[in-house]
Amino acid sequence: MDEFQTVIGLEVHVELLTNSKMFCHCSTQFGSRPNTQVCPVCLGLPGTLPVVNEKAIELGIKTAIALNCKINDEFIFVRKSYFYPDLPKNFQISQYRNPVAENGYLTVGEKNIGITRIHLEEDTGKLIHDEQTGIWSCVDFNRSGIPLMEIVTEPEISSPQEAENFLQKLKRLISYLGVSDCIMEEGSLRCDANISVKRKSDLKLGTKVELKNMNSFKSVRRGLAYEEQRIIEMLKENRTVAQETRLWNEALQITEGMRTKEEAHDYRYFPEPDLLPFKIKSDLIERIKAEIGELPNEREKRFQKEYLLSSYDSAILTAEKEISDYFEKALSYHNEPKQIANWIQTELLGLLKEHHTKPGECKITPEFLAKIVKMVSQDKISGTAGKTLLKEIFLTGQDPEVLVNEKNLIQITDTKEIEKIIHEVIEQNQQAVLDYKSGKTQALGFLVGQVIKQSKNKANPGKVKEILQKKMNE
Ligand SMILES: [Zn+2]
Known part of the structure; x- marks a missing residue:
């Protein structure tokens, strides 16, 4: 391994949290019956005109600010031409040379990983194939026209693990901003990667291989690790690495060739004639900046400084905005950060995971958790009794102080x-x-x-x- 150097770049697609689509008024609600959220615009019927969803632009700018990007004062949309059954217009309205924002970075650990550009576009429809016979395919246009943001990184990621870490940080940031729900299972966050490996002694960069079809952060890491190993084996045998696109096969845990460079698309980009160039006013940027508030990296650092938590504890407590908010709310009832942090990590997060519940929907309110922790720390109840209470309140939502008396759990200290x-x-x-x-x-x-x-x-x-x-x- 030591004699080789890996270079990875990522392309992340994020569906934006807007109520309506990118260029029409159709709903973006996930899970509706196929083809019930469509209109002439997103079906690409002749004679229709797109109208830009300003909310989507604002979300793009918000992300750009948080990723330290340069926001262009004027940008344009382009037509990216290609034929595919889920793309009724035969082109996708996207951005190319003049995107919303460029040249940013995201800090992962101690390293700043460059963001090449952020661009906005519309999603395509979705093909549903009959897997049993392979004879028919259906197309659902509900997804057609959903606002999509593409974030492209510089090829600066140096290992599959770092790629996973980057995605986790990016997901956290985007959820914090309320830009997307980032649910990979529902396709609201998707990631493609490119990887090249070369001998450290070689001056020339290695051949780039594109990797697609990874459905979780774990499969991104595994897919890249497989590919890294495959290329290293080839280099060791002095074989030529082909520039190609490969698919990750989750079931077999391998990558498979999809197309080589010769088959790559020529998208014939040209400016979208139905949309005027978009001018960004500085007061819009100022307003969005004011809306952003504290970012997760800042909050993580503050938790260490203000509450004297370890970097491990702070990372867990800021992994999701709802958890961070919960933690700080609980502190307002019982100001013992280390105790509250421990109970959240060892007890509450376990319960939430076991029952697939979000912190916001949990019947144990921050106040209830604080009351339990306080009673335990004051020796009013035992730690074991506290845990029993927590499980019961998770189901019933009863006030722990009432429940303690009802169940006769007060410790004997007399x-x-x-x-x-x-x-x-x-x-x-x-x-x-x-x-x-x-x-x-x-x-x-x-x-x-x-x-x-x-x-x-x-x-x-x-x-x-x-x-x-x-x-x-x-
Ligand atoms: Zn529509």
Whole structure:
């Protein structure tokens, strides 16, 4: 590996969160019956005229600002011509030489990865193939004309893992901005990659291979790792690497050749004659800048500084905006960052994942979580009782303070009451007492366990141990 150098660039397509399509008023609602969200414009009927969705432009600019790009004061749309059954006009309205924004970067770890350009375009329809017979294919035009943003990186990513990290950071940023829901399973975030590998001693760049059809961040990493290895094997055998497009086969975990350069499209780009050049006013940029607020990278750093959290904790708590908001809201009820962070990470996130629930839909409100953590830290209830409460509230949404009394979970910290139980346990377990006195110290743990059991898990373990030890050494 050490003698080779890998260079990766990514092309990420993101469906923008607008109510209507890019150039018409049709709805963008996902999951509707096929061909129910269409009109003459997005069906490409002759004589129709596109009208630009300004909201989509604003979302593009918002992303561009967050990715440190230069925003062009004037940009144009172009026609990208090609024939495909899901593209009724035989061209796609897109951008080419004069996009919304260029020359930005995204910080991943310690490295700034360059963003070549951001452009806006319309999505195509969707083909549905009959997989059993392979005889028929249907086309659903609901997706045709949905606003799409393409983000192209510089070839500056140096490993498949770094490509996955980049995508995770980008997804986090875009979700934070409310620009897209970024659901890969629904196709609202898609990624193609290109990769080249060369010997470090070679001055010339390696041949570029394009990789498509990856449906998750994990498959992007795996697809690129497979391709990296395949090219290295070829270089070792002095074979020529073809410039081609390959598809990732998820089932077989391999890449397969799709087309070589000779078959590549010539898109014959030319300016879209039905749309005027778009001029961006500086006050629009200022307004969007003001809307953006704190970005996830900034929030992650602030969490470390302000709440003294580790970089690991801050990264987890800022992975999603909803989690970060939840965390800070909980702190407003119980200002113990490390405790709240631990409970969110070890308990809450597990429950959310198990039940496929979003933090915003969760019945454990930040206030309820804070109340539980507070009761545990004050020894009012045990940690185990806290966890039990959390699971119950997740389902019922009951106030933990009410539930604690209802379920009689308040810990016994009253010395007299604990002494009474200890007395009983000593009576019943004379052998263990003798064992302890003859030097078998582990017998103490057994006795503590018995006391807690007899108290129905309500005796405070620390207190039990303290009193018991004193009694035994008398
Ligand atoms: Zn339409």
